Amino acid sequence: MFKISNKEVRRGSMKMSLTADESRTLYSLLAGGDHRPFTDIIADFTSKISRTRHFVACYSLVILLEPKKSLRATQRLVGFSILHQTYSSQKSSFNPFISFIVNAASDEEAEKYERAFVFQLLATDSSSGGKEFLKQTASDYIKGFDPSLHAFPQLEQLQQQFCDKVQAQSFDCFLKDCSVRSVVPDPDVPLGCDANSAEFDLLPGAVPKLGSGERDKTLLGLLSNLSLQGSSPEWIRPLPPRLPIQNGELVWLNLDDHHELLWDHRMCVDTSRGAAVRDLIAKALKGPLIPAQQEQVVVELANDPKLVYHCGLTPRKLPELVENNPLIAVEVLKKLINSPEIAEYFTVLVNMDMSLHSMEVVNRLTTAVELPSEFIHMYITNCISSCEGIKDKYMQNRLVRLVCVFLQSLIRNNIINVKDLFIEVQAFCIEFSRIREAAALFRLLKSLE
Numbered sequence: 001m002f003k004i005s006n007k008e009v010r011r012g013s014m015k016m017s018l019t020a021d022e023s024r025t026l027y028s029l030l031a032g033g034d035h036r037p038f039t040d041i042i043a044d045f046t047s048k049i050s051r052t053r054h055f056v057a058c059y060s061l062v063i064l065l066e067p068k069k070s071l072r073a074t075q076r077l078v079g080f081s082i083l084h085q086t087y088s089s090q091k092s093s094f095n096p097f098i099s100f101i102v103n104a105a106s107d108e109e110a111e112k113y114e115r116a117f118v119f120q121l122l123a124t125d126s127s128s129g130g131k132e133f134l135k136q137t138a139s140d141y142i143k144g145f146d147p148s149l150h151a152f153p154q155l156e157q158l159q160q161q162f163c164d165k166v167q168a169q170s171f172d173c174f175l176k177d178c179s180v181r182s183v184v185p186d187p188d189v190p191l192g193c194d195a196n197s198a199e200f201d202l203l204p205g206a207v208p209k210l211g212s213g214e215r216d217k218t219l220l221g222l223l224s225n226l227s228l229q230g231s232s233p234e235w236i237r238p239l240p241p242r243l244p245i246q247n248g249e250l251v252w253l254n255l256d257d258h259h260e261l262l263w264d265h266r267m268c269v270d271t272s273r274g275a276a277v278r279d280l281i282a283k284a285l286k287g288p289l290i291p292a293q294q295e296q297v298v299v300e301l302a303n304d305p306k307l308v309y310h311c312g313l314t315p316r317k318l319p320e321l322v323e324n325n326p327l328i329a330v331e332v333l334k335k336l337i338n339s340p341e342i343a344e345y346f347t348v349l350v351n352m353d354m355s356l357h358s359m360e361v362v363n364r365l366t367t368a369v370e371l372p373s374e375f376i377h378m379y380i381t382n383c384i385s386s387c388e389g390i391k392d393k394y395m396q397n398r399l400v401r402l403v404c405v406f407l408q409s410l411i412r413n414n415i416i417n418v419k420d421l422f423i424e425v426q427a428f429c430i431e432f433s434r435i436r437e438a439a440a441l442f443r444l445l446k447s448l449e
Contacts, residue, residue: 018060022049023223026057027216029082033074033138038081042134045082055096058083060226062100068110070219074138077117080104081134084121106155113145115152122158274310276300281311281332284325298331308335315344319352326357330364337369346372350379354386354399359406366415376416380407384428397435404429404437408444418448 018026025048029041049057061079064070071079080101087095095101104110105118117133124131133141277300280293289297301308313321313332321329333349336342352358362379365371383403390396407425410416418425422445429442 016056017226018053018056018223020224022053022057023220025049026060026223027220030071030075030078031216033078035137035139037137038078038085038134039131041078042082042085045086054086058086058097060223062097063226064219064222065100065104073111073114073142076114077138077141080114080118080121084118084124085134088124102158103155106153106158112147112150112152113142116145116147116150117141119150119153119158122161274300274304274307277307278310278312281313281321281328284328285317285320286324288324289328294325294328297328301331301335305335308332309339315341315348318345318348322349322352322361323355323357326361326364329361330368333361333365334368346375350375350382354383354403356402359383359402363406363409366410367413373416373420376410377421380410380416380421381424384424387428388431400432400435401437404435404441408437408441411444411448418445 026045029045032041045057046054061083065076065079065083068076083097084095084101087097101118101122105115105122107115120133136144277297280289280297283289283293284297301311311332318329321332333342333345336345349358349362362371362376366376383406387396387400387403390399411418426442426445429438429445432438433442
């Protein structure tokens, strides 16, 4: 019995049988022994069948090689060459089928050319050369075989020589003791007779052998249905009997209704608080408010600073408020300056499209509260890149003037340290030096050097 490693079976979710395409590929390689060298067949096997599927393909070959009448003589030699050479190229791993190959080399009932071929395969493990015989076809090897040139060692001698490679754990299957072999010999074929030979057709009462096409179809179907577990029986599992009902078992149907009453302290509380501000903020997101409404929002927020957390403004809605009502946006951000969410509002503000209103909001905030320097620097960089990306000359000149005035205000009020942005702002002024405000900003930078 050959031995294979459990690790080979546990690799991933391995499908235990070959697919239809893999079966056709494998059988076409077996049938090529009459006209193709072993080296070409082995190369096609490693390239056409995925490496993760080599184990299942080789295992299927072992099942076909165990009975000596399943494959023709040339097909058996091709099968042994694939079985051995597939794992001989993997220097870091053993051959899980080496035990089966050693037994085949010492099988006295097998053909001598087959034993000699398998022993030559084993001999290639200990030497880099000696593979010239694989450059011929299987039929040529059989025709040119001379038994006087080969020695046939015993099983014990081979096991001692390859003892380090036959120590893999045997493949464990839960149903291996009660499973049926995948390939069963034909009881109508007498023992010692070859069903493929011409003499078998002359036996009285012999069953006619399969034609070439029927034989190929049978082997293809067998390859597609082989499994590592064999043909295991289907176990019948009857439903277990119901247990008798015990006293108190259905108590859960009648739940105890002992609930503790909890008082809702939010009842009778004036929910109109902040309702007017929420309504005005909702209108401010859609369009400009009249001066009286703006004044009402400012007064309400001044009287109750915590009202800003209930006014319905989120960071996502901030750009709409900035564009429609920049003054209200300034008041809201001033009240939120100490909240944990202020960083989200600053992120939205620095990434929104540059406009007169957004610069107005940032300019007013710089004079009212202390803003993070990294926020101001990022906003200035965004303004400069926005001016450089506008293709409309009129709009570009207009925005450049606004940015220059905005930067002069920040510099004169000591809001920013011009040394941190000197190179970037200077390049901006040089690029738009044709504009009067840019030239004035450039002179201001020179005066601060």
